[in-house]
Amino acid sequence: MGILSPEQLQFFNSQGYLVIESFACSDEIESMMKRMEQLVDDFDPSSTASIFSTKNQQQSTDNYFFDSAERISFFFEEKAFGNDGKLKQPKQLSLNKVGHALHEIEPAFKKFSSSEKVSSLMRSLGYKRPAVMQSMYIFKQPGIGGEVVPHQDNSFLYTEPQTCTGLWLALEDANILNGCLWTIPGSHKNGLVRRFLRDEDGVKFDRPSPSYDQKDFVPIEVKAGSLVVIHGDLIHQSFENQSPKSRHAYSLHVVDMVGCKWAPENWIRRKVEPEPLFVS
Ligand SMILES: O=C(O)CCC(=O)C(=O)O
Ligand SMILES: [Fe+2]
Structure with missing residues (x-):
């Protein structure tokens, strides 16, 4: 039992994604955005020089990233x-x-991430012992917010068998102009195309990306508070934000911890096992 209706489950299973409107209330959104504002104000930019790019991964293979x-x-x-x-x-x-343990360390983010509605959603999707493996606050800044190239989340959060689901919460309205998500509906049925591996030298993909036809992508335009549930094998991307409006989002990636194994080649190597959202 969980919060998803049979129609919603059917849509998710056939399309590989699902939009749940008004998933987060304005208090939750405000508390997360306010806290992020403080964290950024307190952050000393000269303390690090890590750059995030989905095109040039070499730059993000330092210890700061790991x-x-x-x-x-x-x-x-x-x-x-x-x-x-x-x-x-x-x-x-x-x-x-900002990432990748907001859901563990920061109360406002922890409260939402381990809320009953998130657990109930994961129950609906059949999870037995779900654990959030990473959280990200994504800014998609006005003017310079970079593109996220087409990918599948299972490449980065690989379990055997694969169990990753992405929960992408719009903290602000997301539309074509400010760089909303785009997906290829149904593409989760074609399996995982490549893996992102960590070894002594850093991180790399095991094979090049296939090329995708832009015509196959559909924009997922959503209002603040909407949650986009993303199957781990769904091809998705977002474009550069060339508009004057930001597009903040809070993204969680969840895997199951029973009946599957976290791959040791994943970039995330936890010293402490994550707490499951529930055990059933
Ligand atoms: O926010 C974006 O543009 C992409 C996020 C994404 O790929 C994810 O959360 O899995
Ligand atoms: Fe993703």
Whole structure:
């Protein structure tokens, strides 16, 4: 039993994604956005120079990135820096994302992430012992918010068999102009195309990305508070935000901890096992 209706489950199973409107209330959204504002204000940008890019992974293979699995770490936009290596605009408008353990460390994020409605949703999807493996606050800044190239979340959060589901919460309205998600409906039925592996040298994909036909993607335009549930094998992407409006989102990736094994080659190597949302 869970909160999804048979129609919603049917849609998710056939399309590989599902939009749940008004999943988060305005208090939850406000508490997370306010807290992020404080975290960014307190963050000293000279303390790190990590840049997040989905095109050039080499840059993000440092220890700052690896350690972020169990911390609150800050990643800049590629386009945030000038030729002099200095930030072109205030830090508040220069960050790509903050991650990857907000759901464990920060009460406002923990409250939402381990809420009854999130658990109930995971129950609906058949999870037995779901654990949030990572959380990200994604800014998609006005003007410079970078693209996220087509991918499947199971590439990054691989279990054997595969169990990752993405929960993407719009903290602000997301539309074509400010870089909303795009998906290829039904593409989750074609299996996982590649894996993202960590070894002594860093991280890399085991094979190149297939090329996708842009005509196959549909935009997922949603209001703030909507949750987009994403199957781990669904092909999805988002474009650069060239608009003057930001597109903040809070994204969780959940895997099951029974009947499957967390791959040791994943970039996330936890020192402490994550707490499951529930055990059934
Ligand atoms: O926020 C985006 O643009 C992409 C996020 C994403 O791919 C995810 O949360 O799995
Ligand atoms: Fe994703």
